[in-house]
Amino acid sequence: MQANSAERQSLEAPSPMRVSSGLIHGLPEVEEASIFSQKDDEPMLFHGHYANCMEMNAPVQIVLDYMDAHRDWFPRCAHPMAIEPLSANGYALTIGQFGAFGYEVEPKIGLELLPQDHCVYHIQTIAIPNYESPGYSVDFQATMLLTETESQHTYIDWELNLEVAIHFPRFIHALPKSLVRSTGDRLLNQVVREVSRRLTRKVQQDFHTTIGLPMPKKGRH
Template structure:
């Protein structure tokens, strides 16, 4: 998640990270036989970190995050969310693509209970679903840090939700893409992954901040 309001937090990334623009399709559809995947797979890997600020004490923020059955499905919209067990979710992110090839990833995420103030989110399998042509490894950690605001009319305390994400995506591209220069495929995939992470994190962060402040009855700070 990337904060996009008063806190001005930004996503930091390694030189080879990915991003996101939903339903971004570059090129036209090709014949079905051209889309047959090869046995070779391309791996795209990114490490990200950012934060968002909540205008409340750490316990209030922790209580809200612990009740993710209430806020996660509504904050994740328009992404489709289905519950898996007590702490898991099947998440359909949207369509993404380039070079005329597109994929609509569906991943399972497990929102683990906090452990000494650390929240972790890990990839889990989606019952009855087998990904075709791709695999995702999502490993995130969130930490709550309480601070005193310098100038705030909303709350005497601010809790910073600082997060780190390690994301690996394995894709079996069609033959016509494998024929392209590997450096072009890698750079395009890295750029697309980076766009995806930015878009999804920015949207989700903004919705979570709005939902949290509305839930506890504190005005949501406007962008400065």
């Protein structure tokens, strides 16, 4: 993912993604997020497990070479998210604005794509230097497994475990907990769905344009 040159500049989103509770729909391809019971003075913890697959019309080694060159393709594929390089494999991402009940957050998280090991990549949360998130924290742990078929297509199966802790303002705690729970579940799912769907499409298009091959037909063989 589930997305310029070696001296890349930050890509600022001209129209960042914005999601409110009124635009949320179900996410059938993933497990529903869940919320852990917390006291009012503690953050609410939302957790979701997500999985999907992306097909590439090329042998696995070509896909690995492309994935390893993420300093080139990730910033342009992640747009309109704002991207800042943190290290050779790390980035700070500003995802967009999300909210409900008049409370909004603009998540900014640090992610590191670890070097692949036997066709497996791991992505994990890292700290962003000199940045403290305002009222929330994110634990992002993802795995990508690349598998080549007999027809020399490559499938990237990815799984994501995501935990978000939010310190809600007092007026949110005055609302029914069941309402906050269901809204938070749907909002988390909507964020993951929108980002992963857009990033998957852009990465597929960028990869096949880069190597000069047509996009694969839909469906797993």
